[in-house]
Amino acid sequence: METIIEVKKLCKSYNNIKAVENINFSICRKEVFGLLGANGAGKSTTIECILGTKKQDSGTVSILGMNPQKERKKMFEKVGVQFQEGYYQDKIKVSELCEVTASLYKKPSDYVALLKQFCLQDKLKSMVSELSGGQKQRLFIVLALIPNPEVVFLDELTTGLDVKARRDVWNSLSELKAKGLTILLTSHFMDEVEALCDKIMILKNGKDIFYGTVKEAIEASPYDKFEDAYLWYTEEEENESI
Numbered sequence: 530m531e532t533i534i535e536v537k538k539l540c541k542s543y544n545n546i547k548a549v550e551n552i553n554f555s556i557c558r559k560e561v562f563g564l565l566g567a568n569g570a571g572k573s574t575t576i577e578c579i580l581g582t583k584k585q586d587s588g589t590v591s592i593l594g595m596n597p598q599k600e601r602k603k604m605f606e607k608v609g610v611q612f613q614e615g616y617y618q619d620k621i622k623v624s625e626l627c628e629v630t631a632s633l634y635k636k637p638s639d640y641v642a643l644l645k646q647f648c649l650q651d652k653l654k655s656m657v658s659e660l661s662g663g664q665k666q667r668l669f670i671v672l673a674l675i676p677n678p679e680v681v682f683l684d685e686l687t688t689g690l691d692v693k694a695r696r697d698v699w700n701s702l703s704e705l706k707a708k709g710l711t712i713l714l715t716s717h718f719m720d721e722v723e724a725l726c727d728k729i730m731i732l733k734n735g736k737d738i739f740y741g742t743v744k745e746a747i748e749a750s751p752y753d754k755f756e757d758a759y760l761w762y763t764e765e766e767e768n769e770s771i
């Protein structure tokens with residue numbers, strides 16, 4: 530299978546904090562990869578190094594065969610990123626924000642169809658600032674998909690969404706995956722990870738403490754449920770003495 534993202538021996542420190550220490554993983558086309566871990570575990574730092582918005586201290590990153598530091602512009606033609614609130618201006622209509630985003634790309638997706646897919650078709654003429662938290666979150670996923678990317682980065686994918694909206698987002702992503710999209714996501718919801726991810730990495734204090742499938746993670750733990758296993762991997766004291 531074709532490798533889309535390859536991370537080798539990635540290290541990044543901030544002053545005295547080792548945010549990411551010797552991380553290795555690869556993601557194949559059509560795979561959904563979950564980068565997991567508690568607040569401060571090193572997920573965002575890893576993602577920023579992959580996107581080239583932060584420079585690692587050592588190690589290498591390849592995305593779609595490119596070096597993100599050297600080929601930033603070419604890379605962003607093919608890579609979508611879901612940003613959080615605060616990144617976008619919100620005194621603008623949904624349609625205008627989509628239009629502006631689409632204008633940045635050579636072959637953008639049809640944003641009206643995407644808005645429909647994420648149940649936002651009625652909001653086309655609304656101001657972004659007037660959307661609910663969950664509607665904004667879905668709009669940010671749509672914006673990440675407008676480039677018609679080969680790979681998309683989704684950060685805290687469904688935080689703030691109601692139960693139905695989460696399920697709808699999972700279904701839409703599964704459809705996009707079937708069409709060839711590769712997805713790297715972060716999530717603090719283990720049911721979501723179980724439903725979507727082909728492979729996961731659990732980080733703790735910048736280190737890789739588990740890399741494999743959800744099934745393997747459960748099997749290598751004393752528990753039957755993934756959430757219990759996840760907590761076992763990430764728990765502070767008990768495991769450190771083992």
Ligand SMILES: Nc1ncnc2c1ncn2[C@@H]1O[C@H](COP(=O)(O)OP(=O)(O)OP(=O)(O)O)[C@@H](O)[C@H]1O
Nearest residue numbers: 543546547548566567568569570571572573574575
């Ligand atoms: N710009 C920075 N300067 C100094 N320290 C930083 C900086 N960015 C992150 N850190 C530290 O690096 C570590 C990893 O942070 P990072 O944001 O990568 O974690 P995260 O897993 O994405 O957390 P969250 O789930 O809260 O988003 C933390 O200890 C954090 O305090």
